Amino acid sequence: MTFKYKNVYINETGTVVGPLEKKGPLNHYFDKSHDEFYLGTKTWEQAETKLIEDAVDITLSKLGKNRFDMDLFVSGDLLNQIVASNYAASTLNIPYLGIYNACATSVEGLIIASNMIEAGQVKHCLCAASSHNNAAEKQFRYPVEYGGPKPKTTTFTTTGAAVAYLTYNKKGIKIESATIGKVIDMGIKDAYQMGAVMAPAAADTIFRHLQDTKREPDYYDLIVTGDLGSVGKEILVDYMYTEYGIELNHYDDTAAMIFDLNCESVYSGGSGPACAPLVTYGYLFHQMHKKKLKRILLVATGALMSTTMVNQKLSIPAIAHAISLEVVE
Amino acid sequence: MTFKYKNVYINETGTVVGPLEKKGPLNHYFDKSHDEFYLGTKTWEQAETKLIEDAVDITLSKLGKNRFDMDLFVSGDLLNQIVASNYAASTLNIPYLGIYNACATSVEGLIIASNMIEAGQVKHCLCAASSHNNAAEKQFRYPVEYGGPKPKTTTFTTTGAAVAYLTYNKKGIKIESATIGKVIDMGIKDAYQMGAVMAPAAADTIFRHLQDTKREPDYYDLIVTGDLGSVGKEILVDYMYTEYGIELNHYDDTAAMIFDLNCESVYSGGSGPACAPLVTYGYLFHQMHKKKLKRILLVATGALMSTTMVNQKLSIPAIAHAISLEVVE
Numbered sequence: 001m002t003f004k005y006k007n008v009y010i011n012e013t014g015t016v017v018g019p020l021e022k023k024g025p026l027n028h029y030f031d032k033s034h035d036e037f038y039l040g041t042k043t044w045e046q047a048e049t050k051l052i053e054d055a056v057d058i059t060l061s062k063l064g065k066n067r068f069d070m071d072l073f074v075s076g077d078l079l080n081q082i083v084a085s086n087y088a089a090s091t092l093n094i095p096y097l098g099i100y101n102a103c104a105t106s107v108e109g110l111i112i113a114s115n116m117i118e119a120g121q122v123k124h125c126l127c128a129a130s131s132h133n134n135a136a137e138k139q140f141r142y143p144v145e146y147g148g149p150k151p152k153t154t155t156f157t158t159t160g161a162a163v164a165y166l167t168y169n170k171k172g173i174k175i176e177s178a179t180i181g182k183v184i185d186m187g188i189k190d191a192y193q194m195g196a197v198m199a200p201a202a203a204d205t206i207f208r209h210l211q212d213t214k215r216e217p218d219y220y221d222l223i224v225t226g227d228l229g230s231v232g233k234e235i236l237v238d239y240m241y242t243e244y245g246i247e248l249n250h251y252d253d254t255a256a257m258i259f260d261l262n263c264e265s266v267y268s269g270g271s272g273p274a275c276a277p278l279v280t281y282g283y284l285f286h287q288m289h290k291k292k293l294k295r296i297l298l299v300a301t302g303a304l305m306s307t308t309m310v311n312q313k314l315s316i317p318a319i320a321h322a323i324s325l326e327v328v329e
Numbered sequence: 330m331t332f333k334y335k336n337v338y339i340n341e342t343g344t345v346v347g348p349l350e351k352k353g354p355l356n357h358y359f360d361k362s363h364d365e366f367y368l369g370t371k372t373w374e375q376a377e378t379k380l381i382e383d384a385v386d387i388t389l390s391k392l393g394k395n396r397f398d399m400d401l402f403v404s405g406d407l408l409n410q411i412v413a414s415n416y417a418a419s420t421l422n423i424p425y426l427g428i429y430n431a432c433a434t435s436v437e438g439l440i441i442a443s444n445m446i447e448a449g450q451v452k453h454c455l456c457a458a459s460s461h462n463n464a465a466e467k468q469f470r471y472p473v474e475y476g477g478p479k480p481k482t483t484t485f486t487t488t489g490a491a492v493a494y495l496t497y498n499k500k501g502i503k504i505e506s507a508t509i510g511k512v513i514d515m516g517i518k519d520a521y522q523m524g525a526v527m528a529p530a531a532a533d534t535i536f537r538h539l540q541d542t543k544r545e546p547d548y549y550d551l552i553v554t555g556d557l558g559s560v561g562k563e564i565l566v567d568y569m570y571t572e573y574g575i576e577l578n579h580y581d582d583t584a585a586m587i588f589d590l591n592c593e594s595v596y597s598g599g600s601g602p603a604c605a606p607l608v609t610y611g612y613l614f615h616q617m618h619k620k621k622l623k624r625i626l627l628v629a630t631g632a633l634m635s636t637t638m639v640n641q642k643l644s645i646p647a648i649a650h651a652i653s654l655e656v657v658e
Contacts, residue, residue, distance in 0.1 A: 001400055001401060001424035001451070042641075045638065045641070046641070046643075071330055072330060072509065076429070079635070079637070080409040080410070080636075080637065081409070081429065081431070081633060081634065081635040082429050083633070083638050086633035086635075086646055087638070087643070087646060089511075089512040089646070089648075090512040090513075090514045090633075090646040092512075093511050093512070094511065095330040095509035095510065095511055096430075096509070096510065096511060096512050096648060097428070097430070097437060097440075097509065098428065098429045098430045098633075098648075099426070099427065099428050099429065100405070100410065100411050100427045100428065100429045101425075101426070101427045102410070108426055108427070111426075112426065112441055115444065115445055115448065115450050116444050118448070118450075119447070119448030119450070121332055121444050121447075121448070122330070139637075180425070180426065181425065182418075182422050182423065182424055183415060183418040183419040183421075183425050184419075185419045304410060304412070304415035304419075304427075305410065306408070306409055306410040306412040306415075307409075308374055308408070308409065308412065308468075309374065309412050312371075312372055312375070314375075314416070317415050317416060317418070317419040319418075319425060319427075
């Protein structure tokens with residue numbers, strides 16, 4: 001399922017990050033960074049809502065627009081019932097579609113919005129995705145105060161929110177095409193091996209995208225997944241070659257970019273719905289505007305993990321959505 | 330945000346329900362009903378996935394099609410990380426968009442799919458929504474074995490799944506227009522008062538729909554919300570009149586239709602993402618095919634409730650999405 005677009009552009013973005021992302025190598029590409037995890041709220045969950053609200057405000061302020069100019073708000077996050085997005089939508093009062101595909105949520109939202117803009121159904125749309133390390137750890141694993149050791153294959157949930165303003169106005173970054181992912185379950189049950197869980201889903205989507213568009217991987221200056229991590233990234237390159245005979249020469253993963261991987265506490269890199277769009281809207285769009293990269297295939301990968309199903313000894317399904325981005329000449 | 334459609338039709342549906350819905354007054358309108366809550370699986374969550382898979386199979390079988398004929402699967406449910414949908418998507422292997430707007434999920438999915446079909450981007454789409462009483466009770470309240478008493482304003486989560494096959498082929502029920510909801514939070518913190526939480530969101534969406542389409546309420550043979558319950562239903566009628574001066578004469582609520590309300594254990598009626606589409610695809614579509622109802626406005630309402638946020642003493646936001654349905658002459 002690959003869509004082609006002629007009139008969809010990301011005119012502006014807003015990116016807000018937490019303390020560890022601030023210490024990372026990409027900090028100066030983000031619009032705003034915080035030194036602590038609460039952002040003036042009393043709980044991590046409410047802080048995550050604040051991250052989205054801040055990223056929306058920054059986007060609108062850069063645009064010189066306000067929320068009443070927006071037709072639609074599409075958002076999702078990792079929290080149960082996607083509450084960070086729901087509460088942000090509650091203060092925004094823009095027609096809202098809540099979505100969930102784990103860490104593939106950002107691109108899922110871009111695809112839904114792009115289809116509506118291409119068709120002229122919607123003119124001004126904000127797409128958001130967020131995650132908060134402490135809120136996610138508390139919900140999916142252990143409270144961070146517990147300080148439990150983890151295997152090196154673990155990824156570290158990014159704290160941040162990324163917002164994109166999509167419209168038909170030819171400016172910024174063009175969304176050229178998109179491929180909706182299928183859910184792939186390879187039978188892996190280890191919740192500390194998310195790279196391995198998601199790599200086959202990424203491979204399937206990249207393969208189908210290239211097939212549908214009749215393109216070679218080198219058509220793109222960069223194919224970038226998010227978030228397989230430093231371990232999953234290698235699995236994807238191997239798997240893509242052995243299963244599909246496709247060599248990924250210009251390839252990277254946002255999980256391996258957002259943090260300084262020598263910092264042991266982030267294990268094999270970032271994760272969370274915010275990671276891929278933060279790196280893309282921050283660092284990669286900067287590279288595109290400088291014409292160092294002209295065409296990117298962004299492949300957001302999501303492990304559709306739930307503690308309930310992991311406790312029931314089920315394997316973890318995964319999905320990946322791809323979107324082709326081009327700099328407007 | 331109201332969309333108008335010319336070429337979107339629900340050609341076929343599939344409905345599967347659990348034991349209490351089977352005892353209810355609408356049972357003979359559903360395709361399949363179960364006598365127990367496990368459906369041959371070991372857990373309620375896995376049973377919920379089975380409900381979706383069954384409803385998909387029934388829909389495809391009635392159509393004489395198979396899953397490879399489908400371009401897209403849009404689904405959501407109440408479980409954390411919408412796992413019932415994710416695991417169903419995993420066995421289906423159709424490109425998948427996971428969505429969440431609580432009990433407004435069914436219509437959210439119909440809107441996303443309708444926009445894509447209207448634009449010619451997608452030709453064959455399955456939209457699903459599910460809920461499972463025991464799984465929902467365990468997650469949001471107490472294990473059912475606990476047997477705790479509840480106030481009469483409580484609604485009872487429906488066990489079932491409803492699937493609609495959407496396409497451009499003029500047959501069955503036409504989706505004529507749709508209005509995306511805004512998130513409304515009136516400050517209510519009582520998780521046993523969902524009707525009161527959601528009624529203002531329903532009112533806002535109905536008002537905007539009528540305004541955008543320049544219609545009077547009586548344009549519709551029936552305006553039907555789902556799921557406000559017997560208490561929330563009265564709140565909506567009052568609120569609609571006092572706040573907007575609009576009288577709802579031909580109005581009902583699916584929560585008040587699916588169960589026998591004299592059966593005390595269902596309190597003020599049904600709820601859950603499955604309730605509204607089950608009643609609509611089952612009973613109401615039957616009435617439409619018999620030409621007893623020609624035009625319906627289905628308004629699915631969702632309380633964007635999370636135990637985490639309720640425990641943090643936050644109020645509960647709500648949303649309602651509306652879709653206008655017409656019988657094909």
